[in-house]
Amino acid sequence: METIAKLQAKKNKEKITMLTAYAASLAAVFNKTAVDMLLVGDSLGTVFQGQKDTLAVTLDEMIYHATVVRRGAPDKFIVVDLPFMSYQVNPEKSLSNAGKIMKRTGANAVKLEGASELVLESVRRLTAIGIPVVGHLGFTPQSVNGLSGYRVQGKDRAAARKIQAEAKALEKAGAFMLVLEMLPARLAKEITRALKIPTIGIGAGADCDGQVLVCDDMLGLYPRAPRFVKRYAQLDTVISQAADTYITEVKAQKFPGAEHSF
Structure with missing residues (x-):
């Protein structure tokens, strides 16, 4: 199984691979591959549940899916999303909910979206007690309404500078890795070069330290997929x-x- 130290050592040396997983059956298939990490994403709301976005996904649902993925993939480093409103209220709730995920699922890390001061404080406190955290910037699905839909972020100079500053802030707060979603490739490259921690891109170009895709998109289970997806089957x-x-x-x-x- 990968460790944080091993994953971080790949930066500038070897690309990191990540795929989502929501079920034990597919997780067992991925467990036989060389994929570095599995993400139990709140994208299960759209992919597994057929909802229009990720906002209705609950903490209990994340725990359930993460538990079955761990059963299927006992040898993989697993990251689990904290769902909408499970960490945006206050750091204490973030600690409690992240702790439930780690204790009940056997996950290796949790992932949070954004870089508000509340999120940064949650990252600081989670990492202080030994819960590893992955950050997520650019298009953040839990903010889909505030972002006016599924749009590329950081296209103008001011927006780009804001995301760059947020990336540095997340690194300083203790995040060991950062997902960059739907960013101009040039901006993602600049952020990747500026950080000591690895970046994982999804619709953010080829210069990130690694890539992640939603498994159902990658496997061609849907007739349509985002532009940044390549169907491998x-x-x-x-x-x-x-x-x-x-x-x-x-x-x-x-x-x-x-x-x-x-």
């Missing part, structure tokens, strides 16, 4: 064809055969 077609073949064989009385019967 087209499993929606494979699955539908398998289901159609099953249906045909059952109706034609070809399945089950003698070899499938007791």
Whole structure:
């Protein structure tokens, strides 16, 4: 299993890979691969639950999915998202909720979005008691309404400077890694060079220290995906064809055969 020290040592030497996972079955498949990290993201709200955004995902749901992913992937470094309103109230609530995730799931770290003073104080206090934290800047899905939808962030100079300052603040507060989502590639490159901690990009260009993709997007389980996604398989077609073949064989009385019967 990777450790924080091993992951941080990859900066400027080896690209870090991360994929999301929400179920034990797929986590078990990923456990056999060389992927460095798994993220149990609150993206499960859109991917697994079919919701329009991540805002309705609860802490208990995150704990449930993280627990089953850990069962499927006992050998992987697992990061778990703190969901909307589980850490934005006060640092005490952040500590309590992050502690529940770590104690109940066997996760290795938690992830928070943004860099408000409340978030920075939560990062400081979490890391002070030994809970590793991954930051998340750029497009932050839990702020989708305030950001007026799914938009690239940091496109003008003022916005870019703000994100750069937030990245430095998160590093100083104790975050050991930073996810950069939907940023201009040049800005992500500048942030990556300015930080001592690794950056993980998603729609942020090739110069981040690593990359993360939502597993369902990467596997081609949806007919449409964001521009920054590359489909490495087209499993929606494979699955539908398998289901159609099953249906045909059952109706034609070809399945089950003698070899499938007791």
